[in-house]
Amino acid sequence: MHHSHWIRIxxxxxxxxFSLKSIASDEASERAFVExxxxxxxxxxxxxxxxxTVTSFEMKGTMSLESQGIEIPVVQRIQxxxxxxxxxxxxxxxxxxxxxxGNAGWEWHPLAGERPLDxxxxxDLLKDSDLQRDxxxxxxxxxxxxxxxxxxxxxxxxxLIFLDxxxxxxxxxxxxxxxxxxxxxxxxAGAASEFESTERFYDFETHQxxxxxxxxxxxxxxxxxxxxxxxxxxxxxxxxxIFELPAAINLEGN
Amino acid sequence: xxxxxxxxxxxxxxxxxxxxxxxxxxxxxxxxxxxxxQSFDLVWSTVHESHWDETFGGLDWEKTRKTYYPKLRRxxxxxxxxxLMQKMLDELDLSHYKVLSNFVEPLDNHPRGGYxxxxxxxxxxxxxxxxxxxxxxxxxxxxxxGWRLKSIHSRSIKRLVSPFLKADLSERKRTFYIQRYLNxxxxxGPNRKIRTDWYPPAGRALKxxxxxxxxxxxxxxxxxxxxxxxIEYQQTYLEGDVMYIRFxxxxxxxxxxxxxxxESASGTANGIIIDxxxxxxxxxxMATGITGLLVDEQTTLGTLVMKKGYISYQGYPQAKRYRxxxxxxxxxSSVSTSEMLAAGLxxxxxxxxxxxxxxGESLPSLFxxxxxxxxxQYAVGDYHTxxxxxxxxxxxxxxxILIPEVKQLETGLDLPLQKATEWILKQNASEENDAx
Numbered sequence: 001m002h003h004s005h006w007i008r009i010x011x012x013x014x015x016x017x018f019s020l021k022s023i024a025s026d027e028a029s030e031r032a033f034v035e036x037x038x039x040x041x042x043x044x045x046x047x048x049x050x051x052x053t054v055t056s057f058e059m060k061g062t063m064s065l066e067s068q069g070i071e072i073p074v075v076q077r078i079q080x081x082x083x084x085x086x087x088x089x090x091x092x093x094x095x096x097x098x099x100x101x102g103n104a105g106w107e108w109h110p111l112a113g114e115r116p117l118d119x120x121x122x123x124d125l126l127k128d129s130d131l132q133r134d135x136x137x138x139x140x141x142x143x144x145x146x147x148x149x150x151x152x153x154x155x156x157x158x159x160l161i162f163l164d165x166x167x168x169x170x171x172x173x174x175x176x177x178x179x180x181x182x183x184x185x186x187x188x189a190g191a192a193s194e195f196e197s198t199e200r201f202y203d204f205e206t207h208q209x210x211x212x213x214x215x216x217x218x219x220x221x222x223x224x225x226x227x228x229x230x231x232x233x234x235x236x237x238x239x240x241x242i243f244e245l246p247a248a249i250n251l252e253g254n
Numbered sequence: 255x256x257x258x259x260x261x262x263x264x265x266x267x268x269x270x271x272x273x274x275x276x277x278x279x280x281x282x283x284x285x286x287x288x289x290x291x292q293s294f295d296l297v298w299s300t301v302h303e304s305h306w307d308e309t310f311g312g313l314d315w316e317k318t319r320k321t322y323y324p325k326l327r328r329x330x331x332x333x334x335x336x337x338l339m340q341k342m343l344d345e346l347d348l349s350h351y352k353v354l355s356n357f358v359e360p361l362d363n364h365p366r367g368g369y370x371x372x373x374x375x376x377x378x379x380x381x382x383x384x385x386x387x388x389x390x391x392x393x394x395x396x397x398x399x400g401w402r403l404k405s406i407h408s409r410s411i412k413r414l415v416s417p418f419l420k421a422d423l424s425e426r427k428r429t430f431y432i433q434r435y436l437n438x439x440x441x442x443g444p445n446r447k448i449r450t451d452w453y454p455p456a457g458r459a460l461k462x463x464x465x466x467x468x469x470x471x472x473x474x475x476x477x478x479x480x481x482x483x484x485i486e487y488q489q490t491y492l493e494g495d496v497m498y499i500r501f502x503x504x505x506x507x508x509x510x511x512x513x514x515x516x517e518s519a520s521g522t523a524n525g526i527i528i529d530x531x532x533x534x535x536x537x538x539x540m541a542t543g544i545t546g547l548l549v550d551e552q553t554t555l556g557t558l559v560m561k562k563g564y565i566s567y568q569g570y571p572q573a574k575r576y577r578x579x580x581x582x583x584x585x586x587s588s589v590s591t592s593e594m595l596a597a598g599l600x601x602x603x604x605x606x607x608x609x610x611x612x613x614g615e616s617l618p619s620l621f622x623x624x625x626x627x628x629x630x631q632y633a634v635g636d637y638h639t640x641x642x643x644x645x646x647x648x649x650x651x652x653x654x655i656l657i658p659e660v661k662q663l664e665t666g667l668d669l670p671l672q673k674a675t676e677w678i679l680k681q682n683a684s685e686e687n688d689a690x
Binding site for chain 1 (some may be wrong): 474564570
């Protein structure tokens with residue numbers, strides 16, 4: 001670790017209010033610093049105790065594609081550890097429904113038809129359905145290290161680089177209070193499709209002790225979408241039928 | 255605890271859609287000068303940020319800005335702003351970079367938006383009728399396939415198309431624009447009598463008055479900045495129980511009709527002919543849905559390569575799908591999503607193509623509203639088939655290239671349709687022989 005990296009860590013420590021006494025060695029101090037950032041992130045969401053009791057999650061909101069003049073109501077229901085149901089109501093052509101149940105997933109699309117989700121999509125949704133994932137980030141990622149700090153929209157952020165099991169990097173940027181402000185990662189969207197997505201989180205609010213961003217911006221190579229969340233609930237009871245998958249398509253034909 | 259919502263991108267990509275536009279000036283609190291400058295900047299920066307090729311195809315995009323920006327100072331009218339921005343975009347020499355506005359005066363004062371129910375083909379400097387819809391004003395007026403159009407409201411074809419003849423366009427694009435323009439003008443305005451003069455193949459010139467119709471049910475629903483369009487869907491059975499399907503746009507309202515037709519073809523049709531001639535494209539994802547109704551295996555139509563990442567267009571086999579022979583008819587006015595579908599199914603060996611080389615404008619695109627009130631349509635990536643064929647500028651080459659000739663048009667013969675029907679019946683005959 002060269003000199004400039006030290007300065008960076010020191011400045012971040014000061015910025016995030018951590019004690020300099022915790023620095024024992026380069027690697028250990030970086031790990032301790034990263035752990036501290038992530039602990040603060042967990043605290044900012046409502047704390048370890050609350051998050052460890054979360055078994056279900058429900059979100060309703062509207063995705064606005066301002067540049068296209070389109071607004072799309074979205075609903076997502078998650079039942080840990082492996083069930084997700086998402087609906088998106090597109091103007092003019094109807095509702096797209098996506099379901100994960102165990103190790104299989106399905107999408108029904110008014111224009112593209114119905115299809116089983118592919119392996120990469122299922123894997124991605126399984127991550128979403130793990131509602132305790134934030135509590136075990138060191139276990140689910142290959143490594144988490146400190147990245148160069150960045151100032152985004154006037155905020156001096158702490159930047160962590162996550163390396164996943166497939167060797168893909170994710171970049172998370174935290175505010176001083178522990179809020180996750182920006183996340184850059186690769187999105188897998190169906191067979192042989194992937195692109196970079198940047199997500200930014202705004203307008204935090206607390207419900208049921210859980211603190212979440214009411215507004216999220218999704219920036220991809222083509223446009224920006226804004227999600228405004230109108231409802232966010234934890235530990236709701238869901239009708240198991242919403243996660244049911246249709247019978248497999250008979251590939252032998254008619 | 256942040257969940258992802260990630261599948262929006264491929265859903266809203268359009269390919270080839272250019273429609274009638276209506277926009278109002280939305281300057282808001284901005285002065286006209288500010289709105290013009292911001293619009294110009296937004297057009298330039300959108301291309302700068304979203305263009306997939308760092309070299310911009312060899313164009314110095316920074317320099318292009320420096321060339322056009324000083325001209326902005328002299329601009330006072332919105333129509334001139336639109337022209338300036340379009341000229342800058344034209345430097346890219348790619349499809350789907352357009353400033354869409356109804357603020358630029360049309361070429362003429364002909365009323366638009368009606369329907370008389372005929373289709374024209376422009377060939378050798380003349381326009382011939384290739385289709386007359388049943389029970390349409392054109393049919394009621396006695397117009398027949400093969401007739402040559404002399405004039406609309408006493409304006410000769412030569413005069414009508416002269417602006418296009420002067421424009422700097424490739425021959426393929428010129429023919430496309432002329433054909434589209436004539437088909438637009440001949441439909442007239444709703445309930446406004448239109449006078450047309452014709453030369454039937456035999457006999458004397460004829461005058462035909464038509465009153466164009468307007469049927470709200472035939473109008474698509476506007477989706478965001480995508481305006482409503484007149485949608486046409488036709489499904490019929492030809493000789494030898496061959497199903498014929500024709501539609502003019504890839505718009506959501508047509509998907510259930512398309513699905514119902516193809517699903518019903520199993521066990522009843524000896525083959526399907528999908529007529530994409532004159533199809534202007536639309537929502538690219540519909541091409542994957544149609545593919546899924548025709549394939550037994552997951553099939554890639556092509557890949558969109560963006561600045562950061564790529565999206566593959568996949569057709570997933572559907573429960574009720576058609577397994578018989580499929581022919582697709584294309585011509586120089588088959589654009590974008592039509593080209594994506596035709597090229598993808600051709601390369602997958604699932605369809606045989608008949609007709610002319612397509613226009614070659616296949617870049618998936620999005621819209622962006624500008625502070626001036628106009629709308630920018632911009633491509634978000636390059637597109638190629640699984641075999642690496644680039645449709646943009648090259649077009650899709652049919653398996654059987656059939657260039658229409660005047661003699662055929664005069665007799666009302668639709669050669670691509672005839673050849674496709676013969677091919678399907680031949681496929682069935684060989685299958686029967688194999689079976690016996």
